[in-house]
Amino acid sequence: MTTRSLVLLPDPVLRQKSKPVERVDDDIRRFADDMLETMYEAPGIGLAAIQVGEPIRLLVMDVSKDDEEKSPFVLINPEIVSTGDETSTYEEGCLSIPDYYAEVERPATVTVNYVDRDGKQRTMDADGILATCVQHEIDHLNGVLFIDHISKLKRDMVIRKFTKLAKQRGGTRL
Numbered sequence: 001m002t003t004r005s006l007v008l009l010p011d012p013v014l015r016q017k018s019k020p021v022e023r024v025d026d027d028i029r030r031f032a033d034d035m036l037e038t039m040y041e042a043p044g045i046g047l048a049a050i051q052v053g054e055p056i057r058l059l060v061m062d063v064s065k066d067d068e069e070k071s072p073f074v075l076i077n078p079e080i081v082s083t084g085d086e087t088s089t090y091e092e093g094c095l096s097i098p099d100y101y102a103e104v105e106r107p108a109t110v111t112v113n114y115v116d117r118d119g120k121q122r123t124m125d126a127d128g129i130l131a132t133c134v135q136h137e138i139d140h141l142n143g144v145l146f147i148d149h150i151s152k153l154k155r156d157m158v159i160r161k162f163t164k165l166a167k168q169r170g171g172t173r174l
């Protein structure tokens with residue numbers, strides 16, 4: 001397994017809409033394993049393929065706590081098929097926008113259809129942080145960032161800050 005470089009704001013790659021995965025084969029499984037390793041190393045609780053520069057509809061998540069057994073998920077071609085009526089607000093972060101956090105309100109429960117790493121069609125009923133995380137990651141597959149859910153004033157400030165940092169660093173890869 002290998003870790004991959006993370007794509008950072010304001011890289012335009014993050015605004016691409018990712019394409020469906022046509023076939024779940026060994027290459028995709030290897031890529032999913034690299035994604036999990038990259039997420040654990042960061043560390044993070046989720047990661048979408050576009051965040052490592054691959055515009056395909058694949059994401060990984062593990063919201064287990066440090067003192068719990070690992071609980072990795074690989075979701076290929078995920079689709080939100082329903083959301084509950086209640087909302088919840090969570091302070092979100094993003095590995096592509098390091099060290100910036102903001103409260104985002106989203107549906108508290110979601111049902112997601114997806115294909116797993118064995119190519120099997122599955123359904124996930126998510127609540128709590130898992131529901132927040134899967135919505136954040138599916139947003140990434142559509143070129144949407146969590147800062148798109150906050151005020152324009154705050155968003156513009158964050159984009160300005162990361163544009164300046166990218167110029168100092170000489171790029172948008174970490």
Ligand code: K1U
Nearest residue numbers: 043044045046047092093094095096133136
């Ligand atoms: O998609 C990403 O950029 C990963 C992101 C996922 C996420 C976090 C919070 C709410 C929704 C989605 C992260 O993992 S940021 C890092 C983080 O939240 C974290 C890191 C270590 C331990 C616990 C949380």
Ligand code: ZN
Nearest residue numbers: 093094095096
């Ligand atoms: Zn993110």
